[in-house]
Amino acid sequence: xxxxxxxxxxxxxxxxxxxxxxxxxxxxxxxxxxxxxxxxxxxxxxxxxxxxxxxxxxxxxxxxxxxxxxxxxxxxxxxxxxxxxxxxxxxxxxxxxxxxxxxxxxxxxxxxxxxxxxxxxxxxxxxxxxxxxxxxxxxxxxxxxxxxxxxxxxxxxxxxxxxxxxxxxxxxxxxxxxxxxxxxxxxxxxxxxxxxxxxxxxxxxxxxxxxxxxxxxxxxxxxxxxxxxxxxxxxxxxxxxxxxxxxxxxxxxxxxxxxxxxxxxxxxxxxxxxxxxxxxxxx
Numbered sequence: 001x002x003x004x005x006x007x008x009x010x011x012x013x014x015x016x017x018x019x020x021x022x023x024x025x026x027x028x029x030x031x032x033x034x035x036x037x038x039x040x041x042x043x044x045x046x047x048x049x050x051x052x053x054x055x056x057x058x059x060x061x062x063x064x065x066x067x068x069x070x071x072x073x074x075x076x077x078x079x080x081x082x083x084x085x086x087x088x089x090x091x092x093x094x095x096x097x098x099x100x101x102x103x104x105x106x107x108x109x110x111x112x113x114x115x116x117x118x119x120x121x122x123x124x125x126x127x128x129x130x131x132x133x134x135x136x137x138x139x140x141x142x143x144x145x146x147x148x149x150x151x152x153x154x155x156x157x158x159x160x161x162x163x164x165x166x167x168x169x170x171x172x173x174x175x176x177x178x179x180x181x182x183x184x185x186x187x188x189x190x191x192x193x194x195x196x197x198x199x200x201x202x203x204x205x206x207x208x209x210x211x212x213x214x215x216x217x218x219x220x221x222x223x224x225x226x227x228x229x230x231x232x233x234x235x236x237x238x239x240x241x242x243x244x245x246x247x248x249x250x251x252x253x254x255x256x257x258x259x260x261x262x263x264x265x266x267x268x269x270x271x272x273x274x275x276x277x278x279x280x281x282x283x
Contacts, residue, residue: 001076001080001081001082001083001084001103001104002082002083002084002104002107003083003084003086003098003103003104003105003106003107004025004027004083004084004085004086004106004107004108004109004110005085005086005087005088005091005094005106005108005109005110006018006021006085006086006087006088006109006110006112007087007088007089007090007091007093007094007109007110007111007112008089008111008112008113008116008121009089009112010089012112012116012121013112013116013120013121013123014032014087014112015032015033015087017112017115017116018030018032018085018087021085021110021115022085025083025085025108025110026082026083027081027082027083027084027085028081028082028083029076029079029081029082029083029084029085030084030085030086030087031045031072031084031085031086031087031097031101032086032087033047033048033057033060033061033087034046034047034048034060034061034063034068035047036072036075036076038075038079038081041257041260042256042257042260043075043079044071044072044074044075044076045063045068045071045072045075046060046068047060048060048061061088061093062093062096062097062100063097063100063101064100069100069101072101073101073102076101076103084103086098086103086106091109094106094109187259189214191259192212192214192226192228192255192259193212193214195251195254195255195258195259196209196212196228196230196251196255197209197212198254199247199250199251199254200230200232200247200251203243203246203247203250204235204238205234205235205238205243205247206232206233206234206235206243206247207232207233207234207235207274208232208233208274209230209231209232209233210230210231210232210233210271211231212228212229212230212231213228213229214226214227214228215227215228215229217264225261225262225263225264226255226261226262226263226264227263227264227265227266227267228251228255228263228265228266228267229266229267229268229269230247230251230266230267230268230269231268231269231271232247232268232269232270232271233270233271233272233273233274234270234272234273234274235273235274235276236273236274236275236276237276240270244268244270247268248266248268251263251266252266
């Protein structure tokens with residue numbers, strides 16, 4: 001495994017160009033703002049773009065928050081990338097990430113000025129400052145509400161170049177370069193519901209999964225993600241609060257892992273209890 005870096009000031013379009021740079025340099029993994037991306041999927045970490053303060057975002061991006069570095073190191077060891085592209089705002093930052101994650105020495109540093117014009121970088125800054133647009137370099141997944149009959153938020157050009165397309169995903173704009181796909185991938189709400197059922201039914205505390213609803217959240221034309229509501233029949237004898245918190249976390253993690261969508265809220269209604277009479281008789 002070897003390591004290269006892509007460096008440039010914040011808001012100059014690094015994440016927008018990350019997939020293209022990775023493709024050109026045969027890097028199959030990217031580290032950007034606290035997350036590890038392998039083959040187009042977020043496999044570990046938490047995005048600094050989701051932090052509520054600048055200080056926490058910086059700490060997240062350089063992997064100094066408790067457990068963050070260990071999680072990503074473990075994922076790197078498991079997925080064994082051939083070459084990792086690390087994004088950072090300075091050479092000092094990427095060297096610090098390498099040291100914290102215990103990665104090999106950086107073999108090459110690419111600067112944003114080498115591949116983007118001043119005008120393109122200024123346009124990226126304007127998008128960040130005026131419109132709050134952020135990018136995470138993973139493929140776009142579009143959701144189609146089961147009842148709508150049309151695609152949400154048709155893909156639009158972000159920069160004038162034809163090499164990439166984008167769509168808003170809450171606070172995250174997701175970039176997919178042309179070389180990474182040959183058409184649109186549309187996921188019906190029924191797929192989200194199936195994921196919920198599969199995850200929930202693995203828990204021994206859940207006797208049966210009832211109805212599941214998926215609600216799409218919008219701000220004007222922007223798709224902010226989804227909210228999921230689940231009804232379950234709970235198996236008597238377990239602690240409801242602990243089991244439901246675990247169910248909520250596992251459902252959210254699996255939906256986001258499989259679809260790339262932001263899950264803002266998961267509401268669980270324990271509609272009834274199931275009592276195993278035979279088990280209760282022996283208790």
